[in-house]
Amino acid sequence: KNEVEQSPQNLTAQEGEFITINCSYSVGISALHWLQQHPGGGIVSLFMLSSGKKKHGRLIATINIQEKHSSLHITASHPRDSAVYICAAQLLIKAAGNKLTFGGGTRVLVKP
Amino acid sequence: NAGVMQNPRHLVRRRGQEARLRCSPMKGHSHVYWYRQLPEEGLKFMVYLQKENIIDESGMPKERFSAEFPKEGPSILRIQQVVRGDSAAYFCASSKTSGTIGLVGYTGELFFGEGSRLTVL
Numbered sequence: 001k002n003e004v005e006q007s008p009q010n011l012t013a014q015e016g017e018f019i020t021i022n023c024s025y026s027v028g029i030s031a032l033h034w035l036q037q038h039p040g041g042g043i044v045s046l047f048m049l050s051s052g053k054k055k056h057g058r059l060i061a062t063i064n065i066q067e068k069h070s071s072l073h074i075t076a077s078h079p080r081d082s083a084v085y086i087c088a089a090q091l092l093i094k095a096a097g098n099k100l101t102f103g104g105g106t107r108v109l110v111k112p
Numbered sequence: 113n114a115g116v117m118q119n120p121r122h123l124v125r126r127r128g129q130e131a132r133l134r135c136s137p138m139k140g141h142s143h144v145y146w147y148r149q150l151p152e153e154g155l156k157f158m159v160y161l162q163k164e165n166i167i168d169e170s171g172m173p174k175e176r177f178s179a180e181f182p183k184e185g186p187s188i189l190r191i192q193q194v195v196r197g198d199s200a201a202y203f204c205a206s207s208k209t210s211g212t213i214g215l216v217g218y219t220g221e222l223f224f225g226e227g228s229r230l231t232v233l
């Protein structure tokens with residue numbers, strides 16, 4: 001079992017719809033990152049959070065430390081939001097050191 | 113303020129050749145991470161470096177792969193005697209802060225480069 005799991009693997013939405021991507025992890029973490037990877041492959045860091053909620057434009061990220069769960073929400077989705085969204089956790093185990101453990105990614109397609 | 117710069121963006125090598133991938137972190141960042149993304153797979157950590165030091169290379173294959181981050185100049189990921197299985201996208205990320213709290217490591221906000229795509233023929 002992967003230490004960081006994402007769901008769904010694939011998601012198709014109509015423009016304007018509200019999108020939620022989930023990330024769960026099996027051990028404690030010090031921080032969780034949400035990343036966006038566009039076709040063509042570049043990666044952009046969207047959020048880094050260790051508690052609560054962060055908002056940037058139409059993107060909202062939440063994290064529940066007790067439940068070991070984080071969500072990324074996209075409000076009023078747009079075709080330009082089509083990308084792979086990846087969660088990555090800084091695991092609180094000594095062996096993890098400073099490296100991130102990545103979820104498998106969620107491929108989002110927003111249709112006009 | 114330029115972002116993380118990686119070059120080359122695309123590199124083609126024949127089996128047995130060497131590949132050198134370069135990463136210049138953001139200005140003021142002294143922590144560099146290399147990640148590999150194999151075709152149709154997720155990102156995997158390879159190595160974490162600070163200036164002139166390898167901090168964690170637990171994700172890097174023991175043979176043929178090496179990394180450095182000299183006092184001056186970019187970080188370099190070097191792959192000797194490449195094989196087809198090395199074909200992947202290699203991403204570099206940098207952060208301003210990183211370190212340990214007690215025995216636990218933490219990573220500051222990461223900024224990624226565009227990646228270098230290595231194709232081994």
